[in-house]
Amino acid sequence: MSGGPVPPRTLVAVSSPTPDALLGPADVRELAAALGVRPTKQRGQNFVIDANTVRRIVRTADVRPDDVVVEVGPGLGSLTLALLEVADRVTAVEIDDVLAGALPATIAARMPERAERFALVNSDAMQVTELPGPAPTALVANLPYNVAVPVLLHMLETFPTIERTLVMVQAEVADRLAAGPGSKVYGVPSVKANWYAEVKRAGSIGRTVFWPAPNVDSGLVSLVRRTEPLKTTASRREVFAVVDAAFAQRRKTLRAALAGWAGSAAAAEAALVAAGVSPQARGEAITVEEFARIAEHRVGHDTEEQTRP
Numbered sequence: 001m002s003g004g005p006v007p008p009r010t011l012v013a014v015s016s017p018t019p020d021a022l023l024g025p026a027d028v029r030e031l032a033a034a035l036g037v038r039p040t041k042q043r044g045q046n047f048v049i050d051a052n053t054v055r056r057i058v059r060t061a062d063v064r065p066d067d068v069v070v071e072v073g074p075g076l077g078s079l080t081l082a083l084l085e086v087a088d089r090v091t092a093v094e095i096d097d098v099l100a101g102a103l104p105a106t107i108a109a110r111m112p113e114r115a116e117r118f119a120l121v122n123s124d125a126m127q128v129t130e131l132p133g134p135a136p137t138a139l140v141a142n143l144p145y146n147v148a149v150p151v152l153l154h155m156l157e158t159f160p161t162i163e164r165t166l167v168m169v170q171a172e173v174a175d176r177l178a179a180g181p182g183s184k185v186y187g188v189p190s191v192k193a194n195w196y197a198e199v200k201r202a203g204s205i206g207r208t209v210f211w212p213a214p215n216v217d218s219g220l221v222s223l224v225r226r227t228e229p230l231k232t233t234a235s236r237r238e239v240f241a242v243v244d245a246a247f248a249q250r251r252k253t254l255r256a257a258l259a260g261w262a263g264s265a266a267a268a269e270a271a272l273v274a275a276g277v278s279p280q281a282r283g284e285a286i287t288v289e290e291f292a293r294i295a296e297h298r299v300g301h302d303t304e305e306q307t308r309p
Helices: 025-035 051-060 078-086 097-110 112-117 145-158 171-178 188-196 236-248 265-275 288-296
Strands: 068-072 089-094 118-122 138-142 164-170 197-205 218-225
Touching: 025 097, 051 078, 051 138, 051 164, 051 197, 051 218, 068 078, 068 145, 078 089, 078 097, 078 112, 078 138, 089 097, 097 112, 097 118, 112 118, 138 145, 145 164, 145 171, 145 188, 145 218, 164 171, 164 197, 171 188, 171 197, 171 218, 188 197, 188 218, 188 236, 188 288, 236 288, 265 288
Parallel strands: 068 089, 068 138, 089 118, 138 164
Antiparallel strands: 164 218, 197 218
């Protein structure tokens, strides 16, 4: 269940609006100090302090004047303000109560002419199933590193109107999301993201644009939703079950890795042969389309999409 819009706090001091209204390093630190906020590792908080970087993210995301953008983890509002410069509307989802309470006041102070086009939901993004206002057309976010993949997949599944996505994640996660079959880092995130969208690396982000500076580099990942859903009689849940099983034991052949999923090694081999996939292949060589075909040939598979657990 999503939270409701959060009223602005009136006691938070904010910097005088800069000519371009975006937050710089001093603004971020001043806001954080006024709120008594110290970024926490538990929530993967690293605030962007460079205006050029957030504008670059908005450009790379191809945000358009008619877009309704959803942002996850807005923090102090660095990227939020840059999105509001371009998009028609921005809805931010923030789990931190203090940050959520302060963000509307920051928007009102620094970009008052756009404040009515901003909405905020104080909730865990993994629990959000609806958003206020028009349906989102784009997702742009600096995702907390520790929950980046599950949040991304949840948002793509829950909001099918999202056409374009650009997320900033840990560089290693970016590589995994954008990897293709045959790559050493191709795995569960790669296949599941590709179920929804065409995925590619869209750039790198250095450590110095964050406060505090993380111990890892960051990368941008672009996801453009498939214009036509993958053609398969298997449900998403069924396909993802095959993917999870295939990569749970990467070194094993699919015949062995899928034995538990199919009920036996012989049943797994039968499904693989029927799907046109070698039983001796391994998960890292298989496309999402092939995983879907394997799911279709499991004995007794259900052709109707099941409810997300």
